[in-house]
Structures are given as C-alpha cells and as structure tokens.
Amino acid sequence: MQQLINSLTDGFLLGFVYGLAAMGLSLIWGVMSVINLAHGPVITVGMLTTYLLFVHLGLNPYLGMVVVAGVGLALGLLIYAIAVHRVISAPHLSSLLATFAVNMIMLGVFNAVFGGDQNNINYSLGSLSIGFLNLTYSRLLAALGAMLFTAFLYLFLFFTRTGKAIRAVANNREAAELMGIPSYRMLALSFGLGSLLAAVAGSLISTIFPFTIFSGGPYELKSFVICVLGGLGNPLGALIGGLALGLMEGVIPIWMPTSWVPVVEFGLFVFVLVVKPSGLLGAK
Amino acid sequence: MRALKQPGLWLYVGGLLFWGLVILFLQDPTLRETSFTLLMYVGLASSLNILLGYTGYVSFGHIVFFGLGGYVGFYLLSHLGWSLYPAALFGGIFCSVLASLLGLAVLRLRGAYFALATIGVNEAARAFVSNFSPFGGATGMSLDYSGYSLYGGSMKALWLAFILVWLIAIAVVIMSYLVKQSRFGLGLMAIREDEDAAMVMGVKAPQAKTWAYALSAFFPGLIGTIYFFKNGNVEPGDAFRLHLSIEMLVMIMLGGQGTVLGPILGSLGYERLRGYLLVSPLFKNLHLAISGVALLLIILFVPAGAVGWLRRRFPRLRGVLE
Amino acid sequence: MILEVRDVTKRFGGLQALSDVTFDLGAGEILGLIGPNGAGKTTLFNVINGVFRPEKGQVIFRDEDVTGLPAYEVARRGLARAYQVVRPLNDLTVRENVMVGACYGREQYSLAKAARVADDVLAQVGLADKAGLLAGSLNVAQKKRLELARALGSQPYLLLLDEVLAGLNPSEIALMMETIRRIRDSGITILMIEHVMQAMMNISDRILVLDYGELIAQGPPQEVVNNPQVIEAYLGDPKLTQRLLGE
Numbered sequence: 133m134q135q136l137i138n139s140l141t142d143g144f145l146l147g148f149v150y151g152l153a154a155m156g157l158s159l160i161w162g163v164m165s166v167i168n169l170a171h172g173p174v175i176t177v178g179m180l181t182t183y184l185l186f187v188h189l190g191l192n193p194y195l196g197m198v199v200v201a202g203v204g205l206a207l208g209l210l211i212y213a214i215a216v217h218r219v220i221s222a223p224h225l226s227s228l229l230a231t232f233a234v235n236m237i238m239l240g241v242f243n244a245v246f247g248g249d250q251n252n253i254n255y256s257l258g259s260l261s262i263g264f265l266n267l268t269y270s271r272l273l274a275a276l277g278a279m280l281f282t283a284f285l286y287l288f289l290f291f292t293r294t295g296k297a298i299r300a301v302a303n304n305r306e307a308a309e310l311m312g313i314p315s316y317r318m319l320a321l322s323f324g325l326g327s328l329l330a331a332v333a334g335s336l337i338s339t340i341f342p343f344t345i346f347s348g349g350p351y352e353l354k355s356f357v358i359c360v361l362g363g364l365g366n367p368l369g370a371l372i373g374g375l376a377l378g379l380m381e382g383v384i385p386i387w388m389p390t391s392w393v394p395v396v397e398f399g400l401f402v403f404v405l406v407v408k409p410s411g412l413l414g415a416k
Numbered sequence: 417m418r419a420l421k422q423p424g425l426w427l428y429v430g431g432l433l434f435w436g437l438v439i440l441f442l443q444d445p446t447l448r449e450t451s452f453t454l455l456m457y458v459g460l461a462s463s464l465n466i467l468l469g470y471t472g473y474v475s476f477g478h479i480v481f482f483g484l485g486g487y488v489g490f491y492l493l494s495h496l497g498w499s500l501y502p503a504a505l506f507g508g509i510f511c512s513v514l515a516s517l518l519g520l521a522v523l524r525l526r527g528a529y530f531a532l533a534t535i536g537v538n539e540a541a542r543a544f545v546s547n548f549s550p551f552g553g554a555t556g557m558s559l560d561y562s563g564y565s566l567y568g569g570s571m572k573a574l575w576l577a578f579i580l581v582w583l584i585a586i587a588v589v590i591m592s593y594l595v596k597q598s599r600f601g602l603g604l605m606a607i608r609e610d611e612d613a614a615m616v617m618g619v620k621a622p623q624a625k626t627w628a629y630a631l632s633a634f635f636p637g638l639i640g641t642i643y644f645f646k647n648g649n650v651e652p653g654d655a656f657r658l659h660l661s662i663e664m665l666v667m668i669m670l671g672g673q674g675t676v677l678g679p680i681l682g683s684l685g686y687e688r689l690r691g692y693l694l695v696s697p698l699f700k701n702l703h704l705a706i707s708g709v710a711l712l713l714i715i716l717f718v719p720a721g722a723v724g725w726l727r728r729r730f731p732r733l734r735g736v737l738e
Numbered sequence: 739m740i741l742e743v744r745d746v747t748k749r750f751g752g753l754q755a756l757s758d759v760t761f762d763l764g765a766g767e768i769l770g771l772i773g774p775n776g777a778g779k780t781t782l783f784n785v786i787n788g789v790f791r792p793e794k795g796q797v798i799f800r801d802e803d804v805t806g807l808p809a810y811e812v813a814r815r816g817l818a819r820a821y822q823v824v825r826p827l828n829d830l831t832v833r834e835n836v837m838v839g840a841c842y843g844r845e846q847y848s849l850a851k852a853a854r855v856a857d858d859v860l861a862q863v864g865l866a867d868k869a870g871l872l873a874g875s876l877n878v879a880q881k882k883r884l885e886l887a888r889a890l891g892s893q894p895y896l897l898l899l900d901e902v903l904a905g906l907n908p909s910e911i912a913l914m915m916e917t918i919r920r921i922r923d924s925g926i927t928i929l930m931i932e933h934v935m936q937a938m939m940n941i942s943d944r945i946l947v948l949d950y951g952e953l954i955a956q957g958p959p960q961e962v963v964n965n966p967q968v969i970e971a972y973l974g975d976p977k978l979t980q981r982l983l984g985e
Contacts, residue, residue, distance in 0.1 A: 167528050218716050224528040225474045226715055229669060232662055233712035240705025353539060356532055391554065394543035401536040406521040409529050599841050599849050606838045609827035616787065616821075618813035618842030618892060674829075 138266055139382040145271040147378020148278035149336045151371035153351055154358035155285065156329030162365030163302040163322040164220060169231040170211060172352030173238035174327045177207060178334025179343045180242070183251050193253055193339050194273060200335040201281075201328050208327025212320045220319065242345040252342035274336040281332055282371060285325070289367075298322050302365075330355075357401040363410055424738035425593045428680060429586055432458075436582040445574070452578050452646070454687050455585040459639050461667040461679035462588040467632040468665070469674035470601060471625060472608030473523070476531045476662055477538030478636065481511040483655030484541055485637025486644040487551055493645060494559045495550075499566065504580070504641040511637030512630040519629040523622070526611075535658065542656035556651030577646040581639060588635050592676045595631070596738065604628055605674070666711050672723030676738045681722055686710075739798075740765045740896055740927050746785055746795030748778075748951075755781045756792070756951045763896070768918070768928045770942035770959070772935075774971065778951040779931045780822065783898050786929075787819050788812040800895060816844040818894035820885040822901040822931070828874030832865060833857065835873050835884055836891040843892020856891055863887045863917055879910050890921065897921065899930035903937055915941055939963065947971070 153175060160168045168174075181200045185191040191199075215234050219226040289295040300308040301318040309315045334348065341347075358377050362369025377397070384393050432455075439451050464478045489507030492498040498506075522533045546554045564570040595601040603624050606614035615621045644650040663686065671682025689710065693703035718725050727737050741763040748756040755778045763769050771779050784790040786797050788809040797805045804812050813819075818839070827835050833856045840852035840859075847855060860866045863883045868876065873884060882902055889897055899918070903911050915937055922928055932938045938945065938959070945962045947955040949971040955962050962968055 165528075167532065215712055215716070222719070225531075226719060228474070228476075228528060228531060229665065230712060230715045233708045233715060236708030236711065237705045238708075240702050240708060243704060244701035353535070356535070360532065389547070391543070391547050395540055395547060398536045398540035398543060402522070402533055402540060405525060405529060405533045405536065409525060597849075599852075602834065602838055602841060602849065605830060605834075606827055606842075609829055610825050612789075612809075613821070613825040613827070614838065614842075615809045616789070616813060616819055617839050617888060618810050619838065620810050620842075 136383070136386055139386060140379055141265060141267060141382075142271060143378040143380070143382025144375060145267070145275040145378070146340070146381070147375035148275040148282075148371075149333050149340075149374070150351075150354055150358060150377050151374025152278040152281055152336070153330055153333035154355040154362070154370035154374050155282065155367045156326040156333065157352075157355045158359045158362070158365055158367050158370040159285075159329070160323055160326035161359065162367070163298060164216075164319050165224065166216060166220070166227040166231065166323075167224070167364075168323075168326065169228060169352075170215075170234040170238065171231075171330055171355055172348035173235055173242070174204065174207060174211075174330040174348070175334035175337070175351050176242065176343070176345055176348035177238075178204060178331030178336075179251075179338040179347065180246065180345070181331070182335040182338050183253055183343075186253050193335065194277065197277065197332055197335050200331050204328035204331025205324040207331065208324035209320050211327065212323035216323060217316065217320070239345065246345055248344055248346065250342050250344050251338075253338050268340075270340045274340055277336050278333070281329060285329065285367065288325075294318075294321065298325075354397070357397050360401055360404050360409075422593070422597065422738060424676065424736045425590070427736060428589050428593075428677060432582070432586045432589065436579070436586075439578070439582075448575070448578050450691070452581055454684055455578075455581050456639055456643060457664070457667060457683035457687050458680050459581065459585040459588045459635055461664050461671070461683040462585075462592050462676070463632045463635040464664050465592060465632075465668050465673065465676075465679045466595060466604075466628055468668055469678065470595065470604040470608060471628045472611075473625065473629075474527070474531045474665070475534040475632075476665065477534035477536070477658065478632070478664060479656060479658065479661030480534070480538040480541045481515065481633040481636040482640040482643075482660075483538075483545070483652075484514065484640075485511040485633075486640025486650055486655055487545060487557075489637070489641025490557055490559070490644045490650045491551060493641070494557055494563065500576070500580075500642070500645055504638050504645075507641040508634045508637035511633040515629045515633035516626050519626045523625045523629060538656055538658060538661060542652050545655070546652040552651070554652060556649060556654075558649035559645070561648075574646060577642050580642050584635060584638055584642075589676060589680065591631075591635075592679075593738065596676060600624070600627070608674070663707075666707070669711070669719075669721055670714055672721030672725075672727075675721075675723045675727075678721050678723040685722070739763065740800055741786070741929070742796075742798040743782075743786065744796045744798070746782070746792045746797065748781055748785055748790060748792045754951055756785065759795070759948070759951070759953050761946055761953060761956055763927060763929060765895075765927050766922065766925065767943045768922055768930065768941055770938045770945040771929060771931045771948060772933070772938060772945060773948035776950075777948040779948055780900060781951075782948065783819065783900055783929075783931065786812075787817055787898060810842070813843060813892060814846070816893070816895040817898070818843065818889035818892045818896070819898040820882075820889045820900060820902055822904065824878070824881040824885045826873035826876070826881050826884055828872065830873055831870055832860065832873050832876070832884055832887075833869040836860060836887045839888040839891030840893070843894065845893050852891075855893070856887075859887045859890045862890065862920070864913070878905055882906070882914075886917070890926075894926060896927045896929065899928060899932075901931055901933065903932055903934045911937055 157168055157171050160166055178200050181203050182193045182196050185196040185199060186193050211234050215230040216227060219230050289299060297313045298318050300313055301315050305315050354377060358370055358373035361376060362373030381393055384396055439448055467473050467475055485507035488510045489503040492503040492506060522530060525533055545551050561570060564573040567573040567576050603619045606619050607621050607624060611621055667682035667686045668679050670686055672678030690703055690707060693706055723737055727734055739762045743759055743761050746756055746759045759782060773779055785792045788807050791806040796803055799815060799817055836856035836859055837852040840847045840855045860869050863886055865883050865887060876884060886902060903914055906914060942959055944957060945959050946953060947962060947968045954971060955965045955968045
C-alpha cells in the first residue's frame with residue numbers, strides 16, 4: 133500500500149512534466165493543425181542545453197531553464213520559418229513529413245556532435261519525507277516548474293493581446309487576418325511557444341533522469357498519447373492527460389511487469405483515437 | 417488486358433529481371449547483399465504505395481507488418497520446423513488478415529489521425545512482442561545453423577533468400593501495375609482525391625480501403641519472414657523500427673507517390689544515398705541529417721517526387737513513366 | 739413515381755433543418771427546388787442520396803426504401819448527384835473522373851466500357867476536347883460540366899442537380915439549360931436546386947418551395963410564383979414583387 137502511494141505520487145509529479153511537453157504539441161496542433169514530429173528532438177535540446185550549461189558553466193539547472201526557454205522559442209521560430217511555413221496550407225501529410233525531416237536533421241546533427249552516450253546531470257538535491265512518502269526534491273521541483281510554465285502559458289494566452297491574437301488565429305485563420313492580425317507571425321510564435329514548452333519539459337526531465345540524444349523519442353510518443361487522451365488542441369486536456377499517464381505509469385508496474393506499460397499506453401492510444409478521436413475531453 | 421499493353425510495365429519488370437540475373441551470374445556475395453537490401457526496399461515501398469499513393473492513406477507505422485509477419489513466419493520456421501515457403505506465405509496471409517481486422521477500426525480515421533494511429537499500432541505491437549514469451553520476449557528468437565541445412569547450408573540459404581526477395585519485388589511491381597490499371601485501382605484513386613465524392617459516385621469506400629490495406633500488408637509480411645530467416649534471428653528492436661517505417665514513406669515521396677516507378681526509384685535512390693553517406697568518412701555521422709535535408713527539400717519544393725516532376729516536365733513520356 | 743419522399747425530418751442538434759417534407763417525383767419530370775438560403779435544400783438532397791440519415795421519414799426510390807442507406811448504395815441504384823461546390827478528382831484526368839461514375843454507378847461497367855461511356859458523356863456536355871487533361875486544370879464553368887458529366891456517367895434514373903447554374907454567365911446558362919433539356923429527353927428524371935429564377939421557370943415542370951425546412955408550396959411554376967406565401971418568404975416584399983411582375 134505504501135509502495136502504491138509512493139508510486140502514484142512519483143508518477144503524478146512526473147505527470148506534470150509529461151503534461152507540459154504534451155501541451156507544447158497540443159498548442160501547435162490546435163493553432164495550425166500541424167502535428168510536430170520534431171517534438172522529440174526539441175525535448176532533447178532542452179535536455180542538452182541544461183546539461184551543457186551545468187557541466188561547462190556550472191549553471192544551476194533550474195536557473196538555466198530561463199536560457200532553455202529562450203533556446204526553445206528561438207528553435208521553434210527557426211523550424212517554423214524553414215520547414216513549416218511553406219507547407220502550412222498543404223495537406224497534412226506535407227507538414228507531417230516536413231517536421232519529420234527536421235527530426236531527422238536534428239537527430240543526425242546530435243549524433244555527429246554529441247554521440248549516443250548517456251549524459252547525466254548530477255545535481256541531486258536529496259529527498260523529502262512526509263510520513264511514509266518519500267519524494268525526491270528533483271521531482272517536486274520539476275512538477276513545480278511544470279506548473280509554473282503552465283500558468284505562464286495560460287496567462288499569456290488569455291490575458292495578453294498577443295495571446296488572444298493566437299487564439300483568434302487558432303479559431304479561424306482567415307477571419308483573424310481580416311481583422312488585421314498578422315497570422316503568419318502568430319503561427320510562428322505559436323510554434324515557438326510549443327517548442328519552448330517542449331524544451332523546458334526536456335530540461336525538467338534531465339534533472340530527474342539521465343538521457344541520451346535519443347531520449348526525446350519516447351517522450352514524443354508519450355506526448356502523442358497524452359494529446360489524444362486529452363484532446364488534440366486542448367492544452368488543459370494535455371495537462372490532465374499528462375497527469376493521468378503519470379499516474380498510470382505509477383500504478384501499472386504494481387500489477388504487471390514494467391515492460392507492459394508501453395503496451396497499455398499504446399493500446400489505450402489507438403483505442404481512444406478510434407473511439408473518440410477528439411479525445412476524452414474533446415478538442416480545442 | 418489493358419495493363420499488358422503499357423510499355424512501362426515491361427520496362428520495369430525487364431529491368432528488375434535483368435538485374436537479378438546479372439547478380440546470379442556474377443555470384444558475387446557483396447553485390448548480392450547490397451541488392452538484397454535494395455530489392456527489399458523496393459518491395460516494401462511499393463507495397464506501402466498501394467495504401468499511400470493510390471488510396472491516400474498515410475501509414476507511418478507500416479513496418480508493423482514487416483515485423484509481425486517476420487515474427488510469425490520466423491516462429492513457424494524455428495519452433496515448428498516449417499519450411500521457409502509456407503512459413504513466409506503464412507506470415508504474409510497473417511498480416512493481410514490482421515490488416516483487415518485492424519482496418520475496421522483505424523481506416524475510419526482520416527489524415528493525420530490515421531497516421532498517428534498507425535504509429536500507435538506499431539509501438540503497441542513492439543511492446544507486446546517484447547513481452548510475449550512464445551516469441552522470445554525482449555530477446556527475440558534465433559535460428560541455429562542446422563536450420564539452414566534444409567536449404568543446402570547457410571551459403572545456399574543466403575542465395576535463396578536473395579532469389580525470393582528478387583522475385584517478390586518483381587511480383588509487387590507487377591501487382592502495383594495491375595492495380596493501377598484496374599477498376600479497383602480507379603476506385604482507390606477516387607478515394608484518394610475525395611473520399612466523400614467517391615462514395616457519392618458509388619465507390620464502396622470502406623470495403624475498397626480494407627482491401628487496399630490488406631493487400632499492402634501481405635508483401636511486407638512475406639519479406640519480413642525472409643529477411644529474418646536470412647538474419648538468423650529476430651528481436652523487437654529490429655522488427656518494429658519506426659524510423660525504417662518512415663523511411664519507406666520517404667522513399668515513396670522521393671520517387672513519386674501514386675506511381676509504379678516512384679517507389680522503385682525512390683527506394684533505390686534513397687538507399688544508395690544512405691549507403692554512400694555511411695561509407696564516406698566525412699558524412700558518416702551526418703547521414704541521418706542529410707537524408708532529412710533531402711526529404712525536406714523534396715517536401716518543400718518537389719512534392720510530386722522525381723517521377724511526378726518528370727511526368728509534368730515531359731508529358732510525352734507519361735506512357736512510360738507510370 | 740420514381741421518387742417518393744415521406745415526412746422527412748432532419749435535426750442537427752437544436753436546429754430543425756427539415757420538417758415533414760413530403761413530395762412525389764414522376765419519371766421524366768424536371769422538378770425545381772427553390773427557397774431562401776438556409777432553407778434546407780441541400781440538406782434534403784443529402785438525405786435523399788444517403789449522406790445524411792433522417793430522424794424521421796422515408797425516401798423511396800423506384801419502389802425501394804432507401805432511407806439511411808450509405809451514399810454508395812444509393813448511387814448504385816441509379817441516383818446520381820452533382821454538387822454545388824464542385825469536387826473534381828483533381829489528379830485524375832477528365833475522362834477518368836467520368837469513368838469513376840461509370841464504373842461504380844448503376845451499370846458497374848468494366849474499365850474499357852466505362853471509357854467509351856465516358857467519351858460519350860463528355861461529348862454530351864461539351865467537354866470531349868478536354869478528356870485527357872487533369873481535372874484540376876479546368877476553369878469553374880468546365881468543372882461544373884465535369885460535375886454533371888460524372889453524374890451522367892453513372893447512367894442514373896434520377897439526377898440531383900445542386901445549383902449547376904451558379905457562377906455562370908447568361909450564355910453559359912443558356913447552354914447548360916439546353917444540356918439539361920437533352921438529358922431529360924434521354925429519359926433521366928431531374929430534381930434541381932436553383933436560384934436563377936428565370937431559368938427555373940422556363941425549364942421546370944413543377945416547383946417545390948422550401949422555407950425553414952418546411953415545404954410551403956408545390957405546383958406548376960406560374961402557380962407557385964403567384965403564391966403569396968412564397969412571395970413573402972422568398973421573393974421578398976409582396977407589393978413590390980406584384981409591381982415587378984406586372985411589368
């Protein structure tokens with residue numbers, strides 16, 4: 133029982149970070165109907181940036197997240213400009229393949245520059261004990277960081293002018309243009325934001341687990357699962373989906389070997405896609 | 417039959433036949449191995465083209481049939497002592513049946529949702545097989561050398577595998593051609609262009625899509641069994657590589673989707689590029705990046721692929737560039 | 739009766755799109771369907787050819803109840819449709835477009851026979867010289883003809899035409915009207931939605947008027963046009979209309 137609660141809490145905390153990553157994907161999908169297959173490598177960028185700043189500049193990983201956010205935003209704008217802009221109105225396959233091409237390019241560059249070794253950020257902060265609950269500070273801070281960025285996203289989208297413009301473009305691009313909103317700039321910014329969230333999520337993950345340049349992939353897949361569960365284009369759904377996934381990952385190993393977790397995740401993924409593609413919470 | 421009058425068919429089949437005969441004549445193992453890989457991709461890409469290029473359904477996880485068919489066939493070979501031919505055939509049929517059943521659920525999805533679902537199916541299959549002990553779980557299964565004695569020893573087995581894949585590639589190309597020139601193919605292409613309009617015109621879209629899916633799954637199942645037979649072992653990481661699945665897609669896009677020649681050219685071109693990059697010391701580490709750049713350029717600037725571009729540029733060659 | 743529509747009712751959430759629509763269509767008739775925008779005309783078409791299933795009511799085509807059958811089943815029974823917003827199969831040739839109709843329509847032709855039928859039909863609508871071009875390369879008027887040709891290719895008993903005249907200039911309209919007359923003379927019954935009133939008056943045997951999902955009038959053109967309810971709903975201010983009609 134104690135083990136179950138510990139497992140659940142661990143999973144729940146991690147779920148916030150999953151949710152953050154998924155929100156990045158969900159935002160891009162919601163605003164421009166593009167499924168960003170470069171999501172994984174962007175997460176990896178977050179991991180790598182934090183690692184490099186920590187190892188080479190001794191920068192506290194949590195402070196480094198501000199840099200990571202900037203890098204993520206810049207990277208997103210770049211990817212949009214190079215790969216996505218031209219195919220934004222083309223059939224979905226084109227943007228899928230374009231972002232996948234970016235995925236390949238980024239992985240290729242990582243492979244050439246960093247190699248496939250494991251990297252670890254040794255910034256352990258110890259753990260906190262509440263009764264029988266044993267929580268590592270890294271997970272707590274990661275969850276906190278995720279919550280912070282989620283709040284930031286919400287405030288931005290609903291309380292700033294630019295944020296509202298983005299929501300307008302997501303709702304109806306033509307109408308937004310007719311009202312004077314520079315839609316392409318908003319699209320680029322949205323892509324940048326989505327990448328920002330992904331990169332920060334990666335950064336948070338790197339404080340908990342060691343990683344390789346290929347680590348982004350599984351988290352990308354998890355993001356898909358979460359987005360489908362919570363509804364593609366629905367950031368709140370992404371957060372809830374993330375928590376749900378985290379909890380699931382905490383619970384399942386109690387009853388079956390951990391290796392079955394992906395089977396359940398992907399089985400659920402396909403099931404929800406087929407039965408209710410707009411997600412358990414509905415889209416947008 | 418109308419198809420037999422098309423010069424393109426004879427050209428491609430003739431080319432493939434000639435190639436295989438040359439390899440057989442030269443008896444060079446290195447050439448054989450390279451050709452095996454190339455022909456395998458021709459077969460895989462052309463199969464996927466039935467679903468992607470003709471019907472317009474983008475499957476990102478098509479490799480699942482290669483993996484599952486390979487696993488099933490390999491199991492029959494190694495654990496039940498079946499001969500290669502029925503094992504491979506069973507692997508193929510298993511995949512077709514699976515595709516039909518799977519299709520009932522996933523073919524109701526459109527566009528990107530379908531693509532995502534196929535990724536999910538592939539990942540679920542991989543995770544499942546990793547846990548499935550009759551299939552060896554995470555370590556997979558292997559064939560010990562005595563298994564090859566049925567075929568005259570491991571040397572002969574390698575040649576046999578090559579011949580089979582060669583013949584299968586030719587069969588897939590012929591099948592692609594026949595489908596494209598058939599009433600069935602016309603219906604598929606109508607679905608690709610506008611599924612709702614096609615249904616209003618009388619095309620039974622659900623059934624047609626299922627047939628296309630089943631057909632596109634058959635050959636990868638066959639090929640998978642032969643590939644893992646040749647390899648001597650099979651494991652989940654090898655069998656369900658998502659990247660390979662997407663590379664199949666790239667090959668079709670590069671060559672030109674919806675044509676018969678497209679997947680052939682695309683797979684040959686892509687594999688050669690990859691092979692060259694892997695060997696060159698300068699580009700070895702960047703091969704994935706360069707492939708990505710190539711794909712991006714194609715998507716952005718020449719979405720119809722090489723064959724599509726050629727057909728537009730030289731309309732008179734349309735009869736040959738099918 | 740080639741088509742009997744009985745009490746057809748269709749709802750979309752809170753919106754009542756069609757209410758108890760009932761009418762008959764005799765073989766060889768040209769029946770015009772008019773009404774203000776949003777009256778439910780296209781929805782009615784969608785119910786008749788199987789795209790929507792009505793909440794209530796029946797569609798009986800050639801003595802067979804086809805209510806709720808999928809669109810491809812209805813098409814096979816000889817009911818074809820040309821869309822208002824044209825939907826050509828862009829990457830196929832004009833001929834291939836029509837062949838799809840021929841292969842999958844009433845007669846289920848083989849490819850070879852379908853090609854011949856397609857060429858015949860294209861000649862009928864005046865697109866014979868464009869047969870080998872890609873459908874996506876045609877202009878709007880030609881695409882409308884293609885839409886019509888595709889529907890004809892399936893050798894239908896009944897043809898549903900949804901605003902085939904929209905966007906055409908007067909001479910194109912006259913040509914299209916001629917084509918429609920010829921189609922009817924060849925034995926095909928026609929049900930058409932149109933806004934071009936003069937054309938409708940000239941060509942229709944009877945007219946149905948739909949308003950807010952209800953059938954408010956049916957009968958010969960002259961009768962319907964003078965119906966005060968119709969005038970108010972569709973043509974606008976009754977007094978003004980009387981004055982204009984008087985001129």
